[in-house]
Amino acid sequence: MAPAAGVDVVVVGAGAVGLAAASALARSGRSVLVMERHGGVAREVTSRNSQVIHAGIYSPPGSLKSTLCTRGRELLYPWLEGRGVAHRKVGKLIVAVDESERVRIAGLLDRGLANGVPGLVLLGAREVRAREPRVVGSGALYSPESGIVDGLGFALSLLADAETHGATLLLHHDVVSLEPCAWGWRLGARGVGGMGGEDTQFVDCEVVVNAAGLGADGLAERAGMDLDAQGYRLHPCKGSYFALAGAAGLNLRHLVYPAPPSVSGPGGGGLGIHATLDLAGGIRFGPDAEYGVDGDLAVDPGKAISFARAVGRYLPGIRPAWLLPDFAGLRPKLARPGEGFRDFVVKEESEFGFPGLINCIGIESPGLTAALAIGERVVGQMVGQVAS
Ligand SMILES: Cc1cc2nc3c(=O)[nH]c(=O)nc-3n(C[C@H](O)[C@H](O)[C@H](O)COP(=O)(O)OP(=O)(O)OC[C@H]3O[C@@H](n4cnc5c(N)ncnc54)[C@H](O)[C@@H]3O)c2cc1C
Known part of the structure; x- marks a missing residue:
């Protein structure tokens, strides 16, 4: 990565959520770079779950968990069918x-x-x-309508779609800093496992999508957000x-x-x-x-x-x-032990003084099912179409 190279959007995290966002953004014509600290995609939450396609029964009506699960499931079956990803609607x-x-x-x-x-x-x-x-x-x-899916196969299909539409995946890069710059955001990343050299490398972008899963609260904090004031601290x-x-x-x-x-x-x-x-x-x-x-x-x-x-x-x-x-x-739970329902955060943060930062925080279950709908919402947040 050249110092301070520029793209429209950097997506941090190559789990199902980051890859779904990358696919939707690349399809909408943006130049997209996905940065991931591991040497492959879907190495964290996306590969350690029940792999269930949820119908959308449990969450309160009107919540993001409910609307994104229902929409995500509607998008997911045809996506899997069309791309030959293993799944079964077992009920x-x-x-x-x-x-x-x-x-x-x-x-x-x-x-x-x-x-x-x-x-x-x-x-x-x-x-x-x-x-x-x-x-x-x-x-x-x-x-x-409930079913099961090969989560890794789904993630790879999202990556293939994002890359077909021009997105780039950069593995072995841990995003360690996020600072506002003239263009939007400047991200600093360190190579992991001997990749990418010793020095921090930088990339500029208009928009950052924080899809860092268990690391999403830490990344928001690095951007300057007060986790406790915003209620964004995760409780794994x-x-x-x-x-x-x-x-x-x-x-x-x-x-x-x-x-x-x-x-x-x-x-x-x-x-x-x-x-x-x-x-x-x-x-x-x-x-x-x-x-x-x-x-x-x-x-x-x-x-x-x-x-x-x-x-x-x-x-x-x-x-x-x-x-x-x-x-x-x-x-990656926002709810503390004993606390009641907490919704997904999928939100552009101008309201809190961080324009161009789109946070995806607290994306626990049914995040795998909802991923395609989260991708759609991220695109909507970029063009201001989705009410927060
Ligand atoms: C026990 C369990 C059961 C579940 N069951 C289901 C289910 O049956 N159905 C369902 O729909 N959902 C289920 N879920 C939820 C689902 O797995 C998640 O919502 C989804 O996988 C989240 O994907 P993600 O992309 O947000 O996170 P991840 O897959 O964790 O991806 C985040 C990525 O960000 C990378 N990253 C983090 N910080 C940085 C950084 N600083 N720099 C670079 N990269 C970084 C990580 O390495 C990781 O690859 C379950 C979750 C759990 C834990």
């Missing part, structure tokens, strides 16, 4: 095991309908058993997964989720330990929710007992010995 059951959970899934149905999710239907115990003979519940909310929350050993002999056709702890959105916790299917036919359970882990991504084998207990409520007979520690991911 999902959100299972109630007692009366209080039946009330909650009925509340979720109302919320899903308010969010415009098609095809939702409440099932009785017999219909649940007909769909999934091993699942026990007094009822379930069935969502036919670990989610662990266990794979089900083949010896368990369990087959599932759908994603199977428990009723969430409340209808008012997942807040500081998650959606409950659910059964996800992977595209190779495996079954995985997770994620739980654990704050304060300081980047530790090891899965504690001792959790197999509590996982088996949680899953056993709707899938009786699951034994801890069948659960194999798989992987963990970190959610």
Whole structure:
């Protein structure tokens, strides 16, 4: 990278969100440079999650999480189909095991309908058993639009599209500074892993898209933003997964989720330990929710007992010995432990005195599903079409 070379937009971060933004921006005719500190794309949150295409049921109507998930899902299936990215619309059951959970899934149905999710239907115990003979519940909310996707394949398809439209990806570069300059912003980046030399290198741009995932709050702070005043400080929350050993002999056709702890959105916790299917036919359970882990991504084998207990409520007979520690991911959460719903931030920051800085902060689930819609919104923020 030549010192202070110029482009229209620098996107920081080559996860699903940054690559979707790069693709949408490049398609809109801007010159785009994507800067990523790792030696490849989708090495952080995008590759450590449930890989579920969410229908858009859970988040409060009108929130960005809800509108971008619904729009993102509508864009995603044709995108994956058209580019040959592996995915399957397997459908999902959100299972109630007692009366209080039946009330909650009925509340979720109302919320899903308010969010415009098609095809939702409440099932009785017999219909649940007909769909999934091993699942026990007094009822379930069935969502036919939910599915699974190869997250890395999706990210690579976004990169290919962005590059086809002229964007450039610069790997092994850690963005360490952001300062206003005559043209907009001057970014300083250091080479990682012996790449790019010892010195900080600079690039100028009109607009910076901060799509740095778990590093997005730190990047906003480097630009001069007061994280606590804006409410932009992230509180990473670990989610662990266990794979089900083949010896368990369990087959599932759908994603199977428990009723969430409340209808008012997942807040500081998650959606409950659910059964996800992977595209190779495996079954995985997770994620739980654990704050304060300081980047530790090891899965504690001792959790197999509590996982088996949680899953056993709707899938009786699951034994801890069948659960194999798989992987963990970190959610870039704006919500502190115990705090209620916090929305995505996808916003141009003129209001706070940072024109040309577009922050994507707190992009936890359903960020993979929402990525294409986030890309659209980023373009809209550039031309002032989207109300904040
Ligand atoms: C446990 C878990 C389960 C989830 N399940 C689902 C699900 O089933 N469905 C769904 O839709 N969503 C799910 N999500 C959410 C989804 O994974 C994320 O919303 C999405 O992947 C976020 O993508 P991203 O591009 O913002 O972040 P990332 O993929 O983390 O990308 C950010 C990139 O920025 C780079 N970066 C950071 N700082 C710098 C810097 N200073 N310089 C250069 N590069 C930098 C990082 O290296 C990284 O590559 C889940 C998340 C978790 C953690």
